[in-house]
Amino acid sequence: xxxxxxxxxxxxxxxxxxxxxxxxxxxxxxxxxxxxxxxxxxxxxxxxxxxxxxxxxxxxxxxxxxxxxxxxxxxxxxxxxxxxxxxxxxxxxxxxxxxxxxxxxxxxxxxxxxxxxxxxxxxxxxxxxxxxxxxxxxxxxxxxxxxxxxxxxxxxxxxxxxxxxxxxxxxxxxxxxxxxxxxxxxxxxxxxxxxxxxxxxxxxxxxxxxxxxxxxxxxxxxxxxxxxxxxxxxxxxxxxxxxxxxxxxxxxxxxxxxxxxxx
Amino acid sequence: xxxxxxxxxxxxxxxxxxxxxxxxxxxxxxxxxxxxxxxxxxxxxxxxxxxxxxxxxxxxxxxxxxxxxxxxxxxxxxxxxxxxxxxxxxxxxxxxxxxxxxxxxxxxxxxxxxxxxxxxxxxxxxxxxxxxxxxxxxxxxxxxxxxxxxxxxxxxxxxxxxxxxxxxxxxxxxxxxxxxxxxxxxxxxxxxxxxxxxxxxxxxxxxxxxxxxxxxxxxxxxxxxxxxxxxxxxxxxxxxxxxxxxxxxxxxxxxxxxxxxxxxxxxxxxxxxxxxxxxxxxxxxxx
Numbered sequence: 001x002x003x004x005x006x007x008x009x010x011x012x013x014x015x016x017x018x019x020x021x022x023x024x025x026x027x028x029x030x031x032x033x034x035x036x037x038x039x040x041x042x043x044x045x046x047x048x049x050x051x052x053x054x055x056x057x058x059x060x061x062x063x064x065x066x067x068x069x070x071x072x073x074x075x076x077x078x079x080x081x082x083x084x085x086x087x088x089x090x091x092x093x094x095x096x097x098x099x100x101x102x103x104x105x106x107x108x109x110x111x112x113x114x115x116x117x118x119x120x121x122x123x124x125x126x127x128x129x130x131x132x133x134x135x136x137x138x139x140x141x142x143x144x145x146x147x148x149x150x151x152x153x154x155x156x157x158x159x160x161x162x163x164x165x166x167x168x169x170x171x172x173x174x175x176x177x178x179x180x181x182x183x184x185x186x187x188x189x190x191x192x193x194x195x196x197x198x199x200x201x202x203x204x205x206x207x208x209x210x211x212x213x214x215x216x217x218x219x220x221x222x223x224x225x226x227x228x229x230x231x232x233x234x235x236x237x238x239x240x241x242x243x244x245x246x247x248x249x250x251x252x253x254x255x256x257x258x259x260x261x262x263x
Numbered sequence: 264x265x266x267x268x269x270x271x272x273x274x275x276x277x278x279x280x281x282x283x284x285x286x287x288x289x290x291x292x293x294x295x296x297x298x299x300x301x302x303x304x305x306x307x308x309x310x311x312x313x314x315x316x317x318x319x320x321x322x323x324x325x326x327x328x329x330x331x332x333x334x335x336x337x338x339x340x341x342x343x344x345x346x347x348x349x350x351x352x353x354x355x356x357x358x359x360x361x362x363x364x365x366x367x368x369x370x371x372x373x374x375x376x377x378x379x380x381x382x383x384x385x386x387x388x389x390x391x392x393x394x395x396x397x398x399x400x401x402x403x404x405x406x407x408x409x410x411x412x413x414x415x416x417x418x419x420x421x422x423x424x425x426x427x428x429x430x431x432x433x434x435x436x437x438x439x440x441x442x443x444x445x446x447x448x449x450x451x452x453x454x455x456x457x458x459x460x461x462x463x464x465x466x467x468x469x470x471x472x473x474x475x476x477x478x479x480x481x482x483x484x485x486x487x488x489x490x491x492x493x494x495x496x497x498x499x500x501x502x503x504x505x506x507x508x509x510x511x512x513x514x515x516x517x518x519x520x521x522x523x524x525x526x527x528x529x530x531x532x533x534x535x536x537x538x539x540x541x542x543x544x545x546x547x548x549x550x
Contacts (some may be wrong), residue, residue: 011498047513055462061451062448062451080453081451081452081454084453084454086452087452088448088449088452090445090448091492094445094449096464096467097547097548098467098470098546098547098548099547100547107463108388108453110463111450111453111454111455111459111463112453119442141546
C-alpha cells in the first residue's frame with residue numbers, strides 16, 4: 001500500500017475526539033477533514049486548545065479518535081505506529097541525560113533492532129544532516145537548547161520513517177535560533193523528501209515553512225481554513241518581506257480571527 | 264580549604280561543651296567520695312577527678328578517644344576487647360542485610376511499578392512494617408530463627424534487611440516512575456516493548472533516586488544489625504559490646520562502641536557516596 005503514490009499519506013474524514021473530563025465532555029476535535037499528500041509540509045496553527053497537538057497525536061496513535069476515519073499511509077494509525085512509519089519530535093528535546101548525543105540518536109535504532117554497524121552508519125549520517133557531527137560524544141547538558149532540539153530531530157530521522165511529526169519543536173527557543181532552525185528544517189525537508197506535519201502558534205513560522213497551512217480554532221477544536229501556499233519551494237529568509245508572504249500571513253490571521261469571532 | 268575553619272570552630276565548640284558537661288555530670292561522684300572519706304576537695308581537684316574517673320556518668324572526650332584507640336589499635340584483632348573484631352562482625356552482618364534489603368526493595372519496586380495489584384497490596388504492608396518498633400520484632404526473629412537452628416550472621420542480616428529495604432523500595436518506586444509522559448510517549452512512537460522501556464528508560468532514570476535511598480538504607484541496616492545484636496546474647500559485635508558495657512557500668516566502653524558504630528556508619532555512607540559519584544559520572548548525569 002505504501003507504493004500507492006496517489007493515496008494521501010494522511011487522510012482524515014469526519015474525525016471527532018471527545019475527552020471525558022471531570023467538568024464533563026470536552027470536544028477536542030470536531031468534524032476534521034483533511035488529506036495530506038506525499039512530500040507536503042503541513043503546518044497546524046491556532047490558539048491553544050484548538051486541537052492542533054491533539055490531531056498530531058491522533059496521527060501518531062498517541063490519542064484515539066472517538067469517531068470518524070483516520071488513515072496514515074492508508075492504514076490505521078495504530079498499525080502505522082507499529083510499522084514505525086513516522087518520527088515524532090516533541091516540544092522539549094527530551095534527550096536522555098545519561099546518553100551521549102550519538103547514544104540518544106541510537107536509541108530508536110537499538111529498539112528497532114538495527115545491527116551495530118548500521119547504527120553507527122545512520123548516527124553519523126543524521127548527525128551530519130542536522131550539523132552536529134562534532135558533538136556525537138557530548139552529553140546533552142553540554143549543548144545549547146537549539147542544538148539539543150536538532151539532536152532530537154536527528155533522533156526522529158534516524159530510522160526510515162517517511163513522515164515527520166513535529167509538535168511545536170522550536171516553541172521554547174528564542175527567535176534568532178528559531179529562524180536558523182526553520183531555514184535548516186526547510187533544507188532538510190528538501191533533501192529528504194519527507195512528509196512533515198508541524199504544529200506551531202507562530203504565523204511567520206507557519207507561512208515560511210509550509211506548502212499547506214491548516215488554520216484551527218478552539219471550542220470545539222476544528223479546522224477553519226486550509227491554505228495552499230503559493231510560495232516557491234526555494235525560500236530564503238528574506239522571502240518573509242515579500243508581498244506574497246504577507247498576503248498569506250494576512251489570510252492566516254483572518255482565519256484565526258474568524259475562529260475567535262464569537263467569544 | 265576555606266571551609267576548614269568553620270568546621271574546626273564547630274568541632275571545638277562541641278568538644279568544649281562536652282568537657283563542660285562531663286565536669287557537671289561527674290562532679291557529684293567526686294564530692295560523694297570525698298564526703299565519705301571525710302576530706303574536702305578543691306575545685307581544681309574536682310576538675311582533675313572528673314576527667315579521670317573509671318566509670319564516669321559521661322566520659323570526657325579524651326577518655327573516649329583513648330578507649331577507641333585501645334579498642335582499635337591496642338589489642339590483637341582476635342581479642343574479645345578489639346573493636347576491629349566487633350566492628351567486623353557488625354559490618355559483615357550489615358553488608359549481608361543491606362544487600363538482601365536492597366535486592367528486596369528493588370524487586371518489590373519493580374513489581375509495584377508494573378502491577379497495579381502489587382501497588383495496592385504491597386505498599387500498605389511495606390509502610391505498616393516500618394511502624395512496628397524494631398526493638399519489639401528483633402527478639403522474636405532471633406528466637407524463632409534460633410529454634411530453627413539458624414544463628415549467627417543470618418538473623419542479624421534479616422533484621423538489617425527489614426529496616427533497609429524500605430527506603431530503597433520508596434526511592435525506587437519514585438525513581439522508576441520518574442520518566443514523564445513525553446518520554447513514555449516517545450518510546451510508544453518507536454513501538455518499544457515494556458522491557459525495553461524498563462531497561463532503556465525507567466532503570467537509568469531511577470539511578471539518582473536509588474543512590475539517595477541506598478545512603479539511608481545502609482545506615483538503617485547498621486542500626487538493624489546493632490539492635491539485633493542486643494537481644495541475641497551475642498558475644499561479638501558492636502551491639503554486644505554496648506550491652507556488656509551497660510551490664511558492668513563501663514561507660515567508656517559504651518561510648519567507645521557507640522563511636523565505633525558512628526564511624527562505621529559514616530564510612531559506609533561515604534562509600535555509597537563515592538560509588539554514586541563514580542556511577543553517575545560514568546552515566547554522564549553528574550556534571
